[in-house]
Amino acid sequence: MQVAGRLIEILRAAGVDYLFGNPGTTELPFLDALDGSGLRYVVALQEATAAAAADGYAQASGRLGVVNLHVAPGLANALSIVHNASRAKTPLLVTAGQQDTRLLLDQPILAGDMVKMTDGLTKWSYELRNAAEAPGALRRAIQLALTPPTGPVFLSLPMDLMTEPCDDSGGAPGPVAARAAPEAEAIARAASLLGGAKAPVIVAGDGVARAGAQAELVALAELLGAAVHGEPIHRRLSVPGDHPLWRGGLYPTATAVANALERFDVVLIVGANVFTWLFHAPGSPFGGSQRVVQIDDDAREIGRSYPVTLGIVGSVRAALSALARAVGEGQDDAARAAARERVATLGRARDAHARRLAAAAEAAGDRVPIAPEFLMRTLATLLPPDALVVDESASSLPHVLRHLPFGAGSDFFGSKTGTLGWAMGAALGVQLAHPRRKVVATIGDGSVMYAPQALWTAAHEQLPVTYVVANNASYAILKSGMLTFGLPAAKRGVFPGMDLVDPEIDYLALARAMGVLAVRVDKPGALRDVLARALAHGGPALVDVAIDRGFEAMR
Numbered sequence: 001m002q003v004a005g006r007l008i009e010i011l012r013a014a015g016v017d018y019l020f021g022n023p024g025t026t027e028l029p030f031l032d033a034l035d036g037s038g039l040r041y042v043v044a045l046q047e048a049t050a051a052a053a054a055d056g057y058a059q060a061s062g063r064l065g066v067v068n069l070h071v072a073p074g075l076a077n078a079l080s081i082v083h084n085a086s087r088a089k090t091p092l093l094v095t096a097g098q099q100d101t102r103l104l105l106d107q108p109i110l111a112g113d114m115v116k117m118t119d120g121l122t123k124w125s126y127e128l129r130n131a132a133e134a135p136g137a138l139r140r141a142i143q144l145a146l147t148p149p150t151g152p153v154f155l156s157l158p159m160d161l162m163t164e165p166c167d168d169s170g171g172a173p174g175p176v177a178a179r180a181a182p183e184a185e186a187i188a189r190a191a192s193l194l195g196g197a198k199a200p201v202i203v204a205g206d207g208v209a210r211a212g213a214q215a216e217l218v219a220l221a222e223l224l225g226a227a228v229h230g231e232p233i234h235r236r237l238s239v240p241g242d243h244p245l246w247r248g249g250l251y252p253t254a255t256a257v258a259n260a261l262e263r264f265d266v267v268l269i270v271g272a273n274v275f276t277w278l279f280h281a282p283g284s285p286f287g288g289s290q291r292v293v294q295i296d297d298d299a300r301e302i303g304r305s306y307p308v309t310l311g312i313v314g315s316v317r318a319a320l321s322a323l324a325r326a327v328g329e330g331q332d333d334a335a336r337a338a339a340r341e342r343v344a345t346l347g348r349a350r351d352a353h354a355r356r357l358a359a360a361a362e363a364a365g366d367r368v369p370i371a372p373e374f375l376m377r378t379l380a381t382l383l384p385p386d387a388l389v390v391d392e393s394a395s396s397l398p399h400v401l402r403h404l405p406f407g408a409g410s411d412f413f414g415s416k417t418g419t420l421g422w423a424m425g426a427a428l429g430v431q432l433a434h435p436r437r438k439v440v441a442t443i444g445d446g447s448v449m450y451a452p453q454a455l456w457t458a459a460h461e462q463l464p465v466t467y468v469v470a471n472n473a474s475y476a477i478l479k480s481g482m483l484t485f486g487l488p489a490a491k492r493g494v495f496p497g498m499d500l501v502d503p504e505i506d507y508l509a510l511a512r513a514m515g516v517l518a519v520r521v522d523k524p525g526a527l528r529d530v531l532a533r534a535l536a537h538g539g540p541a542l543v544d545v546a547i548d549r550g551f552e553a554m555r
């Protein structure tokens, strides 16, 4: 067998079903070996979209996502998504063909130093030097991507090596037991800090969802009677969005986090970047005298920017269940009653808040153009309970997070570092990972244009993703940003390059050109029916919703 066939065999043995990609000359020997392998090639018409689909697949399945790109320019096109994947810690194997090794000194067309290009974005980047090392390098790459802290890896595959003979056995990397139990003493100390808290709070990061530890987090939060916030820029669900203790995401400035955490005495941070900011604000997020416990499977996250009282490195799931056990054992009746009381109080406040939001959204139901809160509220009432939402809706994101149900069983995925051009493709991967579940992409009109070719792959693969476009014919969030910064031209109503008009983009024509059902809604009264029909459609659909073009400074 040749190297290419052997590499594909290793991927299959490692449980990989889909290879996302966009081909070129340097990948041809590799792609040729796909025939009869059982590995499905899913083509995207631009590399960022292929990488995003692989990323969405990996995030939604918890399995390895694999993408094959076309040498240096193809990789360059996909780097925005690799950057995003490195922040999202997606187990993503990025491969690219490389020119024939005998030519590299001559700088042939398309060739480049791809290891250098991915520097700082992967856990490991490597270019094969000879055929014999290819299977071992692939096994190492797979294992590194999947072992916590998970993350992207890169492998460059020179085309001449792909057709050389290979006598490797072709097996997958062996299983790695990576649920490292945290130190018992540290858990006991954390339990005593948290158990003794009068007002505990949990800041949960996307690492909780990555670890599949939502149930463990809920159990601990309920035991403690602790409010749960999402980390700033949270893009996964760490507890069901309708849980009484869920308080939503923290606003991404140090001042806002300090204000939100001020009234709590002990903070547990788990599976989070501490913290990812949007704007500079002076001071520390731990402004008060709180004690801070931080759990992560990535030692680099502990006390990364701000010192903590106690850091624990280990499996997020194992640590949360050990902590819940220790807290439970340490609680007396009075502590248990106090925690129950906190759950009840927080739950009542949450119910009242949810009712206020729903009423305000419904009250906006007669506004023309359509209010984004009414759009998301209406969508929420139509989605099945196990729906999967993929988001890149920029200024509409707060409405998505407030209104979509996100009960237990549903899930949410967003662009981790704000990279536009992720969600259009990621939704494809999420749908392939969960073929029987409803996948909806909530996306801004500007964001669509970073990866519209995903629509073609959706049609080609007959993936029934519903793209709901919140169309305000502008980059509204950037206009808000200009006002937030108090910029003088913005105060005069001047927003350079932020209006997507003259001409306005015809999203219906765009979608239809790629074989996707497309409908426009201008009036709130028509919204429900149009959305319901698009959601029920057996193939991909795009609903272009004319939303309010207003914007204001962020808080």
Ligand SMILES: Cc1ncc(C[n+]2csc(CCOP(=O)(O)OP(=O)(O)O)c2C)c(N)n1
Pocket (backbone or CB within 6 Å): 080, 392, 393, 394, 395, 396, 418, 419, 420, 421, 443, 444, 445, 446, 447, 448, 450, 472, 474, 475, 476, 477, 478
């Ligand atoms: C790759 C990339 N390019 C540019 C940006 C900057 N950016 C952030 S939000 C945004 C506008 C998004 O517009 P749209 O999707 O229409 O949503 P809206 O702001 O109108 O709600 C832009 C251009 C980015 N985050 N990523």
